[in-house]
Amino acid sequence: MSSGRFKQDLYGQLARVARAIGHPNRLELLEYIAQGSRPVDELAAMTRLSVANASKHLQDLRQAGLVRARKEGVRVYYELAGPDVVDLLSAVRIVGETRLAEVEQLVRTYIDARDDLEPVPVDEVLRRARQGLVTVLDVRPPEEYAAGHLPGAVNIAADSLAGHLKSLPRGREVVAYCRGPYCLLSVDAVAFLRERGYKARRLENGFPEWKAAGLPVET
Amino acid sequence: MSSGRFKQDLYGQLARVARAIGHPNRLELLEYIAQGSRPVDELAAMTRLSVANASKHLQDLRQAGLVRARKEGVRVYYELAGPDVVDLLSAVRIVGETRLAEVEQLVRTYIDARDDLEPVPVDEVLRRARQGLVTVLDVRPPEEYAAGHLPGAVNIAADSLAGHLKSLPRGREVVAYCRGPYCLLSVDAVAFLRERGYKARRLENGFPEWKAAGLPVET
DNA sequence: CAACCAATCAACGAATCAGTTGAATATTAG
DNA sequence: CTAATATTCAACTGATTCGTTGATTGGTTG
Known part of the structure; x- marks a missing residue:
């Protein structure tokens, strides 16, 4: 044989x-x-x-x-x-988070500690965004937003957020996302918005995971 | 920062x-x-x-x-x-199969060519095995069978299949599985059984993937 | 204790990998 | 055609990885 x-x-x-x-x-x-x-x-x-x-x-x-x-x-x-590559990276991420104490520790100190442990699950965002109950905020640089983003998302790059608060409706809750679960842009943005009285949360995943999951994408 | x-x-x-x-x-x-x-x-x-x-x-x-x-x-x-490790390996397998021509070629010549391209999806097996319509056959060595197997599966190690055909009901279709999608034991078994007039197919995945998917397991 | 066995460790050479530097290639602009 | 620019290639150093060999640890048995 x-x-x-x-x-x-x-x-x-x-x-x-x-x-x-x-x-x-x-x-x-x-x-x-x-x-x-x-x-x-x-x-x-x-x-x-x-x-x-x-x-x-x-x-x-x-x-x-x-x-x-x-x-x-x-x-x-x-x-x-292709999207299978994103799935592969997600699989590595999951193993790392659940099997390596070092990874869990890093995520806890850099993300969980600043984000109050309440990331928004994708299906909830999809539903509430359609009803106009939340503002979906893309804090990546404009080129990346232009290459594809969540349907109806507003783009304000993280580093120019301070100067563009006027385009964010004051009353509505904000859900921010960026490049992925380990991208700190949205963590910073959420912290910044909360300081200014916004109700803001972070999407648990970033744009690539959203797209790889086959969810609707806008260009 | x-x-x-x-x-x-x-x-x-x-x-x-x-x-x-x-x-x-x-x-x-x-x-x-x-x-x-x-x-x-x-x-x-x-x-x-x-x-x-x-x-x-x-x-x-x-x-x-x-x-x-x-x-x-x-x-x-x-x-x-843990099961997440099986998921990781599956993700690597999928990327390899869809992105590397060498992998696709190997799978085609060693598995698809001998198995007529009709692997059985897991949900179908689960349903039809419960109704007693198929014999689920585990062709791994007995130690591995003992450590866990599909519910109701019969264990005949691939290398002793020839001597134990009597324990396989003649009329019923056989669905064979082994260690995983790249394990050739079940491919050999299916070929052997078909030569002897059995209607035999291969489960698309092996035991680890079955278990990692949270499907019922027997010990 | 002594004998024994499974598993690990230490040290070694061959092979591969990561990054730098400087040259080579290819395409566009003038 | 020439100049300029993005990318790749080639050559080289230091670091890491893989497998082997022989010694060592640790637990069991007589």
Whole structure:
């Protein structure tokens, strides 16, 4: 039986996929790529990596099938290969949170401690946003908002929130979201809004998870 | 803002989890561990690794939180940390199958080609087994069957199937399963049974996925 | 205690990986 | 065509990983 070869080859390939997400810099790159397609130099700047280094990591991701590269003029845009990649990252996140004390600790101190442990589940947001009971607030930078966002969401980038409070109806509850469950932009935004008397909560997941779940998306 | 530290530490930890499943031998070890707890020497024998090497890989898995070690007398039994680990492995499998041509090719030649592309979905098995319409057949070795199996399943190890056909009712359809979607034991069994006139199909997933999905398990 | 066995540890070489630097390629602008 | 810019490639260093070998620990048995 050549089943030994099968198993060997197969697990060799799957290990390639796993190793591709086995480096902190590649995980961070994927977080940004998951918001929409981006050229190499922007991704390098966002992650504070040298362009050559970022380029190499991106090619590693591409060879593992996690991202695609699309050439447009002089630049190369990288984009996520598909929603299954988001599911994979979520699975890693869940294992990390439930099995590694270090992760649980980090999440507790940086997120839970500031957010009063009451993230909003997705189905609730969907329902109440349709009824106009909440303002859905996207605090990511405008390029990412433009590449896709929750239906009806208002975009105010986290760093310009202070200057744009007028566009947020005072009475209604605000639900903020950003790049993912570990993105602190919405944590900061919620804290800021609460200080100013708003009733504000954080969506438990970010845009990529929303989209990967097949929920409606607006562009 | 010390959010840079947060992201760095967090992704460092998640990368640890990913790297733990980033080696073919560790993936194979996990396949066996997912069937139930096993001591180091048995796992080493099953994977044809040296005991020292297997021990080291198992410790890597333990440090990443994927497995637990339980000492019983003179031997150490390793067991899966939880169902979320099975979900993680499934996520890697799905990405590999949909994004890597090599994986799709391997699955096609070793499984689809021999199984006529008609795996049985889990809910169907659950329903029809309750009505007594199908014989559910567990072709894993008896120790693994003993550690947990589908409700009502009959256990005939794949290598002793030829000698135990009498315990399989001739008229009823057989649904065979084993260690997982990539375990060839049930593929062989289905082929063998079909040659002898049985109507036999393969369950699309194995025991670990069944259990991780929260479906009923018998011991 | 001594013998024995499972498991781990320590140390080593080969291989792979991560990041930098500087050169090479490709596409657009002038 | 030339210049400018985004990206990739090549070469190299230091760090990490994998597997083996032989020694060591820890628990059981006679």
